[in-house]
Amino acid sequence: MQMKQIEVFHAVYSTGSVSNAAKFLHVSQPAVSKVLHRAEDQLGYLLFKRVKGKLVPTDEAHSLFAEVSQVYQQILSLQKKARNLKSGTAGHIRLSVMPALGLNVLPLSIARFLEDHPGVTFDIQTRHYDDMIRSLYEHEIDIGLAFNPDNHVGLARYEFGQGEFVCVHNPESFPKNPDRLGLEELEGKNIISIKDSGPLSDLLFQRILQEGVSTDSAITVQTYYIAKNLVGYGMGMAIVDQLTAQAEGPGKTSFKGFTPPITYAVTGLYAESRPLSNVCQNFLGYLKQVYEELVQPAK
Template sequence: MRLRQIEIFHAVYSCGSVTMAAEYLNVSQPSVSKVLRNAEDTLGYKLFDRIKGKMVPTAEAHALFEDVKGIYDQLGALQNRANNLKLGRSGHVRIAVMPALGLDVLPRAIAGFRQKHPDVTFDVSTAHFSEILSSIREQNCDIAIAFNPPALAGIARHPVGRGEFVCVHQAGDVPIREGRVSLAALNEREVVGIRSSGPLSQLLAAHLQNSQVQLQSVVSVQTYYIAKNLVGFGCGIALVDHLTALAGSEPALERTPLEPAIPYEVVALSDEGRPLSRVCANFLRHFREVYAEVGTL
């Protein structure tokens, strides 16, 4: 049976008459009768007996309906799926982010999005900047979110927001004036340093050089979150991104912006040759909203 024949058979069987089936399908009665006759000719047996104006299913129709119902239900599910994909309410989103974004903002965004769209699934990976670029170019992710990425050929940019570097320290460890700590006041200080991890560490190094400030790295780590935790256990101070500074609730740890400020962009990246799906575009809009709400100092 063809799909149209399945649809007509299901409607007539369920409604009990050609007239009601035609109304249900919003088609003419003759078209329903014609498709039904074609189905019976194709099958080689009758599906309904016409008794007193009613369509009474034959034994073959009863047996066939069990399978037809399953197919019809699948067709309905397929239609719903297609509509949800059109509206961006269903699908799969693959995201690669810098570790700091996975501490609070991204989990909040995913949880909030799935409350509204429970049919959307996610795959999340955290990586350093070079790995994120590889993930985009090898099409292993749909969206990547990074700090201060440079403009790159073949990579589309979707601005999310802004942030700035923060000094995390124990209470009283740094001189604070008008809510900020001067870079000059940190000259020769012992810090937990970050090994080069892409554009963000390059930005910090350039600002320190321009300000003629030298920091003494006593411990070197790969992620800002580990640096922050080391400060929490008494290992000096650290200059970290603002999202890392905001995450967690260490009571003895303070976070103070720098003077002059060292700002940076938060940008979503994607393959320029592969436009974002509706669900990815919808999630990105939602992520921006969450970032604006909880991702600023």
């Protein structure tokens, strides 16, 4: 049976008459009758008999309807899915995110997005920079959210925010309590070191090298959040991104920006060969709005 024949047969069987089926399908009665007769000719048997002026399904029609009904529902589901994909209200988003963005920005963005787009599903992975880039090239993810990413052949970018490095410290570390710090004020300080975390750590290292600042480092960690928490336990100072500095953690800490600021881009990366779906584009808009709301200016 052809698609149109399935649609007409389902409508006539469900509504009980050609006239009702025509109204349901928004077509003329002759059009319904023509499609129904053609289906019966192709099948080689009647689907309905007229008994006392009414259409009565044949045994063959009863047998077919169970299967046809399943197909019909699948067609409706497919049509709905196609409409939702066009409008960006349904779909699946595969994300890889740097840990700092997973603290508050990403969870709140997803929560707000799903309130407006309940038909969307997410697959979220926390990965370091190199693994994220590999996943994009191998099409394991749709979007990679990163700080200050390098330019990569075949990857496009959507910049949705700016951030800056800040120094997280004990409130008594700087008695004069300046609004901002010069990197030279960290000379000889016990700074918790961050193991290579990609372009962001490269940016910081280059700036420290340019300023000729020498610091002591007894502890090296892999994430800015661990470094920030170590500061809370009195283990020294740490230079981290703004989002990590704002996150809750042990102890009492403060954070200050630098003069001049050490800034970085907050960016979504995706493969040029696989343009973003409508639902992914919509989500990036939510992400941008939440980031702008949550990031606190460094003093």
